């Protein structure tokens with residue numbers, strides 16, 4: 001492999017949350033076991049596993065939205081300083097874009113679509129004609145002319161197109177999706193998935209896709225990581241893992257999905 005665009009070594013994270021209920025008082029805890037990862041530029045990696053397995057925790061650390069307790073992350077050959085101030089992580093923000101699950105929650109209802117999509121361009125001080133870039137990227141996601149509209153005027157699918165436009169506006173090289181399709185109904189999901197796949201191809205984007213939907217992973221991911229209880233238990237080319245799962249957990253996960 002040429003130098004990976006994303007290289008992680010021993011990333012780990014523990015959460016302890018005191019949980020008090022009527023009958024008992026006990027501590028809930030979660031541990032992300034040390035994760036190593038090498039992702040080549042242009043590669044598309046799926047992260048699958050049941051709810052609570054640690055997929056989002058890993059994705060957040062890869063984006064430096066959360067800091068690991070230990071381990072190292074290098075993006076494009078540069079070490080991520082998790083304790084650094086926002087300014088010191090600007091280079092990483094420029095390299096990365098993120099689309100989250102909830103197109104309602106992730107878009108500020110008081111901001112027009114144009115402002116939402118343009119926000120990273122201003123926040124990251126991206127050079128060039130920013131207004132033209134907003135128009136261009138809105139057209140790319142099929143929302144030409146929507147710049148003056150507001151999120152509540154849009155359908156769920158349109159809102160997710162806005163979220164995608166915002167994620168790619170500053171031309172990141174890595175896109176992270178955390179269940180970006182799961183709040184959408186099936187037909188809309190297929191459209192957004194196709195759009196995502198096209199944009200990824202056109203831009204040569206590296207994609208990290210957290211999803212519990214194996215169809216999504218099968219469609220867009222070259223390789224896949226399988227997580228359970230905070231640990232990566234299997235990884236490999238998507239077609240191999242999905243057709244010949246080696247780990248008993250992956251076998252159970254696949255058996256539980258009737259549509260495959």
Ligand SMILES: Nc1ncnc2c1ncn2[C@@H]1O[C@H](COP(=O)(O)OP(=O)(O)OP(=O)(O)O)[C@@H](O)[C@H]1O
Nearest residue numbers: 015016017030049050051052053054055056057058
């Ligand atoms: N900030 C936090 N503080 C305390 N516990 C947390 C925090 N973030 C996540 N957790 C816990 O870590 C565990 C893993 O959560 P995570 O969101 O990574 O799982 P997931 O695999 O992405 O699940 P889902 O598919 O439901 O999003 C969960 O038990 C969650 O409650």
